[in-house]
Amino acid sequence: MKPPRFEYYDPKTLDDALGLLRVHGEEAKILAGGQSLVPLLNFRLARPRYLIDLNGVVALAYVTPKDGGISIGAMTRQRVIERSGLVETAAPLLHEAMPFIGHFQIRNRGTIGGSLAHADPAAELPAVASALGATFVVRGPSGERVVGWDRFFVGYLTTSLQPGELLVEVRLPGMAPRTGHAFVEVSRRHGDFALVGVAALATVDADGVCTAAAAALTGVGPVPVRARAAEQGLVGTRLEGKALAAAAARVSEAIAPESDIHASADYRRHVAGVLTRRAFERAARGARGDERTEGRR
Numbered sequence: 001m002k003p004p005r006f007e008y009y010d011p012k013t014l015d016d017a018l019g020l021l022r023v024h025g026e027e028a029k030i031l032a033g034g035q036s037l038v039p040l041l042n043f044r045l046a047r048p049r050y051l052i053d054l055n056g057v058v059a060l061a062y063v064t065p066k067d068g069g070i071s072i073g074a075m076t077r078q079r080v081i082e083r084s085g086l087v088e089t090a091a092p093l094l095h096e097a098m099p100f101i102g103h104f105q106i107r108n109r110g111t112i113g114g115s116l117a118h119a120d121p122a123a124e125l126p127a128v129a130s131a132l133g134a135t136f137v138v139r140g141p142s143g144e145r146v147v148g149w150d151r152f153f154v155g156y157l158t159t160s161l162q163p164g165e166l167l168v169e170v171r172l173p174g175m176a177p178r179t180g181h182a183f184v185e186v187s188r189r190h191g192d193f194a195l196v197g198v199a200a201l202a203t204v205d206a207d208g209v210c211t212a213a214a215a216a217l218t219g220v221g222p223v224p225v226r227a228r229a230a231e232q233g234l235v236g237t238r239l240e241g242k243a244l245a246a247a248a249a250r251v252s253e254a255i256a257p258e259s260d261i262h263a264s265a266d267y268r269r270h271v272a273g274v275l276t277r278r279a280f281e282r283a284a285r286g287a288r289g290d291e292r293t294e295g296r297r
Contacts, residue, residue, distance in 0.1 A: 003041035006048050012056045014139065014168065021164045022141055024050045030166065031055070032075060032114030035106050060113070060168060063087060068174030074113025074167045079104065081112060091172045093181035093199060097128045100183065103191045113167045116152075119159050122193035122219045126153055128183065130216035130224040131199040132172050140165030153223040176212065179203040180286025182279040185218070186271050188262060194219045195263045196271045200279035202239055204287040210234050210243075215279065220257040220272055227251045230276060239284035247280060248273035 006029075011017040021028055029048035031037055032055075040046040054060065060075035063084050070090045072081065081087050082098035101107055101115075101124050115125045116136070129149050136147045141164045154160050161167060175181075185197030197218040203211050213234040215227040230247040237243035252273035259265045 001042040004044055004047045006051045009050065009052045010056050011052065014057055014059060017052055017054055017057055018139060018164070018166060020052050021166065025163055028052050033110035035110045036114070036118045065090065066171060069172045072112055072170045074169060075111050078107035078110045078112060082107060090174060091132065093132060093183060093201060094128050094172065096181060097124050097183040097199060100124050100185055112170055116170065117159060117161060117167045119153055119157050121156055121222050121224070124194065124197060124218060127197060127199045127216040127218035127224040129170065130226055131201055131214045135171045136167055137169035137171065138165050139168045156222040176203050178205070178287050180283035182282035184275045184279050186275065196220060196268050196275055198275040198279040200283045202280055202283035202287050204239070204284065208238055208288055210237055210239050213280070215276055217255065217272055220255045220268055225255055227254065227276060229254055234280065239280055244277045244280055248277040251276045
């Protein structure tokens with residue numbers, strides 16, 4: 001398959017890219033890593049008249065400390081994030097999740113901003129960003145605005161980005177002491193999108209009692225789903241036995257996944273509960289210092 005004809009632009013600055021978007025509006029598409037857009041072009045599911053390639057905007061590729069957390073430029077390659085010592089230290093949940101994204105060839109080209117702006121509900125990065133409480137820096141005709149994760153993802157393949165706007169930076173807050181993390185997923189094959197995935201964080205006090213919990217699920221709705229009832233139910237518990245079983249049950253009861261050719265809704269509900277329990281078990285061990293919570297497949 002070959003893509004339809006389009007006019008190609010290769011801006012070198014963010015202002016130039018925004019200017020092209022302002023001129024061409026909804027007839028233009030943004031090319032970041034291209035791992036989602038190029039297949040859509042080749043199947044002619046996307047037919048833009050203009051293609052604006054951000055790969056020359058090198059100012060959008062960086063990982064830097066910020067206010068105890070980190071800021072990541074939207075054009076930062078996923079492989080760079082995967083190998084970043086700063087990410088491993090400041091945002092270990094993100095570091096753990098990176099190897100689950102496709103294959104390393106995809107991560108060599110894919111960007112964090114491209115994946116988040118594409119907003120595939122089965123992708124790993126939107127769930128990780130939701131669990132971490134990320135904020136997104138957006139630039140457009142009206143200037144700059146900062147959008148919370150809960151207002152950024154609005155529907156299937158849809159974000160709150162307005163015409164002429166670009167996602168330019170992702171900000172992840174620092175983690176509290178005694179916080180453990182875990183990312184787990186079930187997929188048909190290595191490199192496939194997850195049927196269900198869970199990104200989890202758990203913070204405990206000196207006695208091992210949970211003081212904060214966060215979990216976001218992928219593959220069970222049109223946007224990343226925060227497991228609010230499960231999170232709240234875990235606070236004040238020891239993250240073991242009945243408490244984790246109750247959290248798993250709350251997740252299975254709360255979500256409303258759809259059936260497709262890969263898995264039924266009932267299967268996804270069951271797996272979501274099982275993975276939630278596993279994720280919090282591992283996060284709790286990490287929070288208590290029982291073991292390192294490194295990525296596992």
